[in-house]
Amino acid sequence: EDQVTQSPEALRLQEGESSSLNCSYTVSGLRGLFWYRQDPGKGPEFLFTLYSAGEEKEKERLKATLTKKESFLHITAPKPEDSATYLCAVPRGGGSEKLVFGKGTKLTVNP
């Protein structure tokens, strides 16, 4: 069964304290892995798409990386405005157009 597992469920950091979020997946024939950011009460906002192992994408303090089994979202010197829930998602295997999301990591950055 296709699965997307994110860890940790919640993470508290001090401003400037770098860390990483994990997204592990089990899906046959990966056709992309997507990262989203969700603020409370709002719809998720697209961050990155990664397509192949070894690929990296960066945006401000965020860098996403991909291996054959997992993806990491590295947050360098976070600021309080980086506080949000970060979601990853993958298309289901077998050519399906369904998109399955992980349950997310809630990040809190304290000033």
Added chain:
Amino acid sequence: EAQVTQNPRYLITVTGKKLTVTCSQNMNHEYMSWYRQDPGLGLRQIYYSMNVEVTDKGDVPEGYKVSRKEKRNFPLILESPSPNQTSLYFCASSPLMASGWSDTGELFFGEGSRLTVL
């Protein structure tokens, strides 16, 4: 402004009273989808549509109906709502092409519709 618009944003209703949550996008996207988000369960796909008159079930379609008569609109219909359908609902659209997710993975989400069924 490119956007996905959902209505209503908040709704409290009673068991069995049919309701429709509308979704409209102004980006000429082919792909549209509905998700529900529940604490501890994350985002789960209800239905999706690859194009006009083409819809398919997601992971949790029971109790819901959809239609795609126009490219821009994708309403979610609850024929007989029940309390277990109390949730936060999101509509999303994507410029997903016929070749699939390989071309793009970006979903544009609406602001959400919080539904309470008593």
